[in-house]
Amino acid sequence: MQTGINYSDKIPNNVNLSEDKALQRALEHWQPNYLSWWNDMGPEGAMQHDVYLRTAVSVDPGGWAQFGHVKMPDYRWGIFMNPKEEGRTIGFGEHKGEAAWQDVPGEHRANLRRIIVTQGDTEPASVEQQRHLGLTAPSMYDLRNLFQINVEEGRHLWAMVYLLHKHFGRDGREEADALLQRNSGDADNPRILGAFNEKTPDWLAFFMFTYFTDRDGKFQLCALAESAFDPLARTTKFMLTEEAHHMFVGESGISRVIARTAAVMNELKTDDPAKIRAAGVIDLDTIQRYLNFHYSVTIDLFGADESSNAAIFYNSGLKGRFEETKRADDHQLQGQTYGVLAVQNDTLIERQVPMLNGLNEVLRDDYIKDSVGGVGRWNKVLEKAGIAFRLTVPHKAFNRKIGMLAGVKISPDGRVVSEVEFAANEKHWLPSVEDRAFVASLMHRVVEPGKFANWIAPPVMGINRQPADFDYVRFN
Amino acid sequence: MTTEVLKQHLIDPEICIRCNTCEDTCPVDAITHDSRNYVVDADICNHCMACISPCPTGSIDNWRTVLRVAAYPTADQLTWDELPKEIPLADLPVDAVALLDNNGGGELQTNAADVSLGSVVAPASASQPTVNLHGIKNFISATVSGNFRVTQLGTESDTHHIVLDFGSANFPVLEGQSLGIIPPGVDAQGRAHHARQYSIANPRDGERPGYNNVSLTVKRVTTDYDGKPVRGVASNYVCDLKKGDVVQVIGPFGSTFLMPNSAPSHILMICTGTGSAPMRAMTERRRRLRLAGRDNAGKLMLFFGARSQQELPYFGPLMNLPKDFIDINFAFSRAVNQPKRYVQDVMRERTDEVAKLLKDDNTHIYVCGLKGMEAGVLDALRDTAVTNGLDWLALHQIFRREGRLHLETY
Numbered sequence: 001m002q003t004g005i006n007y008s009d010k011i012p013n014n015v016n017l018s019e020d021k022a023l024q025r026a027l028e029h030w031q032p033n034y035l036s037w038w039n040d041m042g043p044e045g046a047m048q049h050d051v052y053l054r055t056a057v058s059v060d061p062g063g064w065a066q067f068g069h070v071k072m073p074d075y076r077w078g079i080f081m082n083p084k085e086e087g088r089t090i091g092f093g094e095h096k097g098e099a100a101w102q103d104v105p106g107e108h109r110a111n112l113r114r115i116i117v118t119q120g121d122t123e124p125a126s127v128e129q130q131r132h133l134g135l136t137a138p139s140m141y142d143l144r145n146l147f148q149i150n151v152e153e154g155r156h157l158w159a160m161v162y163l164l165h166k167h168f169g170r171d172g173r174e175e176a177d178a179l180l181q182r183n184s185g186d187a188d189n190p191r192i193l194g195a196f197n198e199k200t201p202d203w204l205a206f207f208m209f210t211y212f213t214d215r216d217g218k219f220q221l222c223a224l225a226e227s228a229f230d231p232l233a234r235t236t237k238f239m240l241t242e243e244a245h246h247m248f249v250g251e252s253g254i255s256r257v258i259a260r261t262a263a264v265m266n267e268l269k270t271d272d273p274a275k276i277r278a279a280g281v282i283d284l285d286t287i288q289r290y291l292n293f294h295y296s297v298t299i300d301l302f303g304a305d306e307s308s309n310a311a312i313f314y315n316s317g318l319k320g321r322f323e324e325t326k327r328a329d330d331h332q333l334q335g336q337t338y339g340v341l342a343v344q345n346d347t348l349i350e351r352q353v354p355m356l357n358g359l360n361e362v363l364r365d366d367y368i369k370d371s372v373g374g375v376g377r378w379n380k381v382l383e384k385a386g387i388a389f390r391l392t393v394p395h396k397a398f399n400r401k402i403g404m405l406a407g408v409k410i411s412p413d414g415r416v417v418s419e420v421e422f423a424a425n426e427k428h429w430l431p432s433v434e435d436r437a438f439v440a441s442l443m444h445r446v447v448e449p450g451k452f453a454n455w456i457a458p459p460v461m462g463i464n465r466q467p468a469d470f471d472y473v474r475f476n
Numbered sequence: 477m478t479t480e481v482l483k484q485h486l487i488d489p490e491i492c493i494r495c496n497t498c499e500d501t502c503p504v505d506a507i508t509h510d511s512r513n514y515v516v517d518a519d520i521c522n523h524c525m526a527c528i529s530p531c532p533t534g535s536i537d538n539w540r541t542v543l544r545v546a547a548y549p550t551a552d553q554l555t556w557d558e559l560p561k562e563i564p565l566a567d568l569p570v571d572a573v574a575l576l577d578n579n580g581g582g583e584l585q586t587n588a589a590d591v592s593l594g595s596v597v598a599p600a601s602a603s604q605p606t607v608n609l610h611g612i613k614n615f616i617s618a619t620v621s622g623n624f625r626v627t628q629l630g631t632e633s634d635t636h637h638i639v640l641d642f643g644s645a646n647f648p649v650l651e652g653q654s655l656g657i658i659p660p661g662v663d664a665q666g667r668a669h670h671a672r673q674y675s676i677a678n679p680r681d682g683e684r685p686g687y688n689n690v691s692l693t694v695k696r697v698t699t700d701y702d703g704k705p706v707r708g709v710a711s712n713y714v715c716d717l718k719k720g721d722v723v724q725v726i727g728p729f730g731s732t733f734l735m736p737n738s739a740p741s742h743i744l745m746i747c748t749g750t751g752s753a754p755m756r757a758m759t760e761r762r763r764r765l766r767l768a769g770r771d772n773a774g775k776l777m778l779f780f781g782a783r784s785q786q787e788l789p790y791f792g793p794l795m796n797l798p799k800d801f802i803d804i805n806f807a808f809s810r811a812v813n814q815p816k817r818y819v820q821d822v823m824r825e826r827t828d829e830v831a832k833l834l835k836d837d838n839t840h841i842y843v844c845g846l847k848g849m850e851a852g853v854l855d856a857l858r859d860t861a862v863t864n865g866l867d868w869l870a871l872h873q874i875f876r877r878e879g880r881l882h883l884e885t886y
Contacts, residue, residue, distance in 0.1 A: 065529040065530060083614055240497075241500075244493070244532040245532035248495070248532040251493045252491075373494055373511065380490070380557060
């Protein structure tokens with residue numbers, strides 16, 4: 001297994017692609033379609049910019065973050081896997097202890113393909129969702145971060161397409177083509193998952209998306225990194241290293257928005273949202289409503305709270321739990337139970353279901369624990385500024401559209417409420433048309449090096465130790 | 477050793493997003509976390525820097541100068557909301573200063589990783605090293621193909637030359653790099669032993685040219701820093717290895733202590749004991765180039781300290797090297813019926829030649845050995861510069877900046 005990446009091939013890779021001519025040809029055939037999708041659906045009006053991007057030259061720590069200015073269409077998208085771990089065994093389910101699979105077993109082919117297609121579909125979807133954001137970037141630094149995320153989501157698509165081509169024959173190639181044909185928000189041919197058809201209309205939404213929704217990506221990838229199907233595990237492990245930057249953009253982005261709002265609140269000595277808005281920054285209530293929206297939409301992505309598919313995926317070794325190998329249980333979970341929410345007599349109750357069927361809920365709860373941590377760190381910014389307001393995540397039953405809680409009206413504090421009460425309060429709980437219009441009114445492009453839009457604070461440090469006023473993007 | 481100063485690696489909890497990338501990357505498992513913070517264990521971190529570039533936030537790149545005895549424990553780090561302020565050396569705790577006085581009031585000695593006095597970059601013409609190819613989670617197995625004692629029997633220093641073969645596996649090394657060996661078994665607390673790092677003693681093309689093997693110079697540890705008897709887990713394991721034994725190896729490590737490729741380049745080597753390993757590697761590299769008709773034409777000058785001639789590793793082979801190839805100077809601190817001489821003393825005796833090298837832009841200086849030698853060697857370099865009319869402060873900065881002064885002491 002090479003860790004260095006072969007850049008002399010048309011498709012950069014560390015999987016000895018040139019030794020499998022048929023596969024190489026198939027992927028070289030897919031490559032122009034990918035580039036044409038990128039040019040049509042990728043970042044708008046930005047293809048000629050030189051962007052300070054990181055590119056992996058090998059998958060070891062010293063090699064995977066090389067920085068330099070490149071045009072995005074020239075970015076070296078390719079196929080990178082973590083090194084193979086000799087003698088790796090399956091860590092959970094009924095095959096626990098057996099050797100990990102290097103090929104797809106026939107009986108799991110359909111399920112694995114579905115898992116890979118679903119994961120793969122989210123990657124180009126987010127590029128499509130974010131394609132107009134460059135036009136309203138609050139700084140050159142933020143513009144560069146957006147583009148970095150976009151090219152890496154593109155690379156994640158490559159990672160999934162490689163698996164489809166290599167291991168799923170003709171079906172796989174067809175699925176790979178379809179990944180370029182579906183489009184986010186397209187009425188006739190939408191992306192597979194709901195959250196990936198929502199608009200990302202402004203930068204507050206973008207930061208919330210990268211904090212919450214890319215974190216869903218992290219948890220899905222972590223669960224797949226445990227897979228018995230070794231090529232999937234190795235691919236997703238490397239993707240996780242890239243995914244971290246995306247969540248960083250979200251967490252630090254919101255943190256900077258809060259820092260700027262807090263500074264203005266202290267300057268004006270006010271907590272009146274109208275005055276805060278008049279000063280051109282985003283009031284904390286609006287930030288809370290955006291949070292409520294993105295959090296609730298994202299936790300839907302983990303799927304139905306009770307799912308026989310989840311049980312099958314786990315039991316057959318396709319998809320593990322978050323940090324499966326670090327857990328001290330039997331990794332088979334037969335006969336164990338887990339609590340999921342339901343509504344009984346107008347109150348939320350917890351009922352026990354077989355844990356194998358509740359694994360979506362297990363992953364959702366792990367996700368919630370992780371995302372609450374960052375919200376706590378945002379509150380530290382407020383605390384430091386001496387402001388009493390605290391952001392919170394809404395109850396996990398709030399605004400759900402999937403599973404047992406779909407259709408039930410729950411308030412952010414977890415009370416079952418009537419349709420009327422929900423409708424009356426919706427504008428306090430979720431971003432209203434006015435909220436979105438206000439945030440949109442602040443979105444103006446600021447791209448002079450070192451300058452930042454009024455509604456956001458500069459970052460604590462630049463990218464790759466570069467200063468904040470570095471020319472991260474060169475417009476040509 | 478309570479006065480040892482450490483550049484402690486810390487993670488800024490205000491910037492860190494808890495993404496787990498560093499913990500996943502760390503080849504020696506020095507990084508851990510709880511639900512609040514990610515933290516670095518100062519006892520395990522070997523400053524290999526593998527975690528620095530993958531970190532998406534930059535929070536990983538934080539350092540505080542502390543006394544090693546007062547290093548921030550992970551239990552404290554886990555409670556932090558922000559990093560502690562840097563304490564100026566002058567304000568270190570009173571009792572620590574008192575300890576310094578008890579030690580004769582000498583200068584603070586620097587830690588192997590505290591590279592502030594030496595270069596933090598490789599020589600401009602050095603080859604690109606491969607680093608961190610194998611960590612604890614994906615260690616590589618090597619087979620022992622030789623184990624020879626290189627100090628005379630009957631002396632206290634039991635130093636071994638170990639040859640490890642990697643078979644068909646990939647483990648590329650450069651002169652000056654090191655690797656880690658994981659001793660088998662567990663410690664008293666039932667935890668796996670930490671890997672121990674050893675400098676590689678052979679040039680890049682193998683201990684035997686064209687073979688996929690490396691050599692190490694390892695001294696059996698029988699006493700601790702304070703002279704109390706103790707049996708070093710790793711060194712005893714390594715020194716007792718038999719031909720055919722299989723060991724778990726991680727690395728390679730090191731991206732700065734590397735030799736120049738430019739010609740001519742002069743190499744001034746100053747070492748004690750097993751600190752000779754990288755010097756042997758560089759010398760042998762130059763010797764093979766010369767045999768191949770690609771003589772670098774740069775000077776090699778070596779100052780090599782040991783307790784006695786009998787305890788000096790590789791004494792015999794060194795004596796066989798041609799005088800016009802390398803200028804060798806020994807310093808023995810316990811030679812019978814002779815005054816103690818340390819490397820810095822011998823350097824002062826050769827001040828004219830050392831000064832000539834200091835004045836030459838093609839000179840690269842390498843210091844490797846016991847921690848105690850570093851201050852003395854730097855003093856000797858300073859005095860040599862000053863007595864020859866050179867501005868040492870400026871010169872030292874130039875050497876550091878250009879990757880031409882490398883210190884590795886332990």
